[in-house]
Amino acid sequence: MKEWKTIGLMVGIFLAAYFIPFAHPIVRQSGLEAFMMLQEYAREHVLLCLVPAFFIAGAIGVFISQASVIKYFGGQAKKWLAYSVASVSGGILAVCSCTILPLFAGIYARGAGIGPATAFLYAGPAINVLAIILTARVLGIELGVARAVSAVGFSIIIGLLMHLAFLKEEREKAKKAAAILLPEEEQGKPLWKMIIYFTLMIGFLVFADWGKPGDVKITLNNGTVLEGVLSGETLTEYHFKEIDGNAIQVIPKDNISSLDYAPSLYTSIYKTRFYIAGAVFLGLLVVLFLWFRAVELREWGASTWNYAKMILPLLFLGVLAAGFLLGRPGHTALIPERWIATSVGGNSWFSNAFASVAGAFMYFATLTEVPILQGLLGAGMGKGPALALLLAGPALSLPSLLVIRQVMGTKKTILFITLVCVMATVAGKVFGTFWG
Numbered sequence: 001m002k003e004w005k006t007i008g009l010m011v012g013i014f015l016a017a018y019f020i021p022f023a024h025p026i027v028r029q030s031g032l033e034a035f036m037m038l039q040e041y042a043r044e045h046v047l048l049c050l051v052p053a054f055f056i057a058g059a060i061g062v063f064i065s066q067a068s069v070i071k072y073f074g075g076q077a078k079k080w081l082a083y084s085v086a087s088v089s090g091g092i093l094a095v096c097s098c099t100i101l102p103l104f105a106g107i108y109a110r111g112a113g114i115g116p117a118t119a120f121l122y123a124g125p126a127i128n129v130l131a132i133i134l135t136a137r138v139l140g141i142e143l144g145v146a147r148a149v150s151a152v153g154f155s156i157i158i159g160l161l162m163h164l165a166f167l168k169e170e171r172e173k174a175k176k177a178a179a180i181l182l183p184e185e186e187q188g189k190p191l192w193k194m195i196i197y198f199t200l201m202i203g204f205l206v207f208a209d210w211g212k213p214g215d216v217k218i219t220l221n222n223g224t225v226l227e228g229v230l231s232g233e234t235l236t237e238y239h240f241k242e243i244d245g246n247a248i249q250v251i252p253k254d255n256i257s258s259l260d261y262a263p264s265l266y267t268s269i270y271k272t273r274f275y276i277a278g279a280v281f282l283g284l285l286v287v288l289f290l291w292f293r294a295v296e297l298r299e300w301g302a303s304t305w306n307y308a309k310m311i312l313p314l315l316f317l318g319v320l321a322a323g324f325l326l327g328r329p330g331h332t333a334l335i336p337e338r339w340i341a342t343s344v345g346g347n348s349w350f351s352n353a354f355a356s357v358a359g360a361f362m363y364f365a366t367l368t369e370v371p372i373l374q375g376l377l378g379a380g381m382g383k384g385p386a387l388a389l390l391l392a393g394p395a396l397s398l399p400s401l402l403v404i405r406q407v408m409g410t411k412k413t414i415l416f417i418t419l420v421c422v423m424a425t426v427a428g429k430v431f432g433t434f435w436g
Contacts (some may be wrong), residue, residue, distance in 0.1 A: 030324045030334040037323030049099040051207040058304030062128025066111050073112035076174045086119040088154040097400040100124035102307050105407045115163030123155035124425045126395040130211045138231040142435045147390050149429045158419045200284040208277040217260035237367035239371045318399025341379035347432030355385035356424035359393030384432020391424040
């Protein structure tokens with residue numbers, strides 16, 4: 001079987017090299033977009049998002065006992081506790097669909113049930129408090145509330161349905177775990193040390209990736225002062241919505257003399273995020289020096305490297321494929337944005353289903369879904385399909401799907417994608433019917 005896969009890969013590469021019209025301008029532009037997206041992904045998500053997540057996953061694999069994971073996330077765990085912890089812990093991290101993957105792989109490999117594990121997998125990127133607030137401020141309070149309520153409910157419902165779909169397998173898994181599960185002994189480090197250790201790692205991940213505040217005051221070169229919400233930006237321009245305004249303005253950065261964020265605790269944290277993350281990192285170094293032996297650190301490093309080897313190649317391949325097919329927002333690739341925009345108008349079942357499926361394969365970095373939706377709504381997208389895309393898009397992406405399949409298999413991955421897309425479609429249809 002392995003040899004056949006190798007032969008199939010070689011034949012596929014040959015056929016692609018032979019038949020793809022690389023000389024065609026659209027294909028060449030799509031190829032450029034693939035590597036531009038990969039560069040953007042590498043610059044914005046690898047060092048401060050993925051690398052800390054790999055180390056946390058590695059620590060879960062080495063220092064969190066299998067008994068503990070099974071106790072709180074296994075098949076015999078109390079459902080209300082398992083799904084509450086999965087949805088809340090996933091939401092607190094507020095990471096993108098790719099950064100959640102090492103953490104998901106870590107708890108699943110240690111024995112977490114498929115239900116709580118997939119609830120955690122969906123909740124991490126979907127229940128992002130700042131993204132939900134920004135959605136309400138920029139796209140409307142109705143969309144923001146619908147996104148928040150649906151995302152929380154979806155994480156639990158999807159997890160329960162995944163558990164029921166593989167109930168026989170989960171019961172067998174629970175029986176095997178119960179047969180070998182022994183009462184936890186104080187063989188390792190005290191619980192309070194482990195709590196401090198993981199809190200420092202998660203703290204570095206959260207603060208190093210603290211999102212930009214939305215409320216801003218912009219002063220233009222001509223002295224005009226604008227106050228409102230910053231909904232997105234590119235290398236050359238800002239997307240801005242004035243207070244009580246409806247239109248989204250595109251302001252070139254060259255036209256701006258200053259940009260100030262509205263005073264708040266969130267803004268203060270954002271301005272000092274690297275100092276806070278640095279202090280947390282120093283605290284982590286002290287903890288590692290005082291509490292951990294060299295052999296433990298080597299095991300941690302080996303576990304981290306194993307997750308990186310399993311996940312990173314598939315992520316990079318997926319990002320390249322997503323860039324080639326869809327490109328970055330505002331840049332043409334093989335599938336033009338206008339095709340998507342013309343397919344998601346109105347509130348038909350097709351437009352909602354298309355929006356959810358398209359969102360499941362598109363890659364959304366954290367908070368970028370809001371400006372993307374701005375453009376699509378301006379091009380005629382219905383509010384129902386907009387919600388469907390918001391519920392499916394941030395939680396899934398082509399890069400993440402490749403990794404999810406590697407972690408939990410093809411059947412579970414297909415069902416997970418189907419549940420997300422179907423529920424997003426139904427939610428979008430209902431929302432569009434009453435509030436479209």
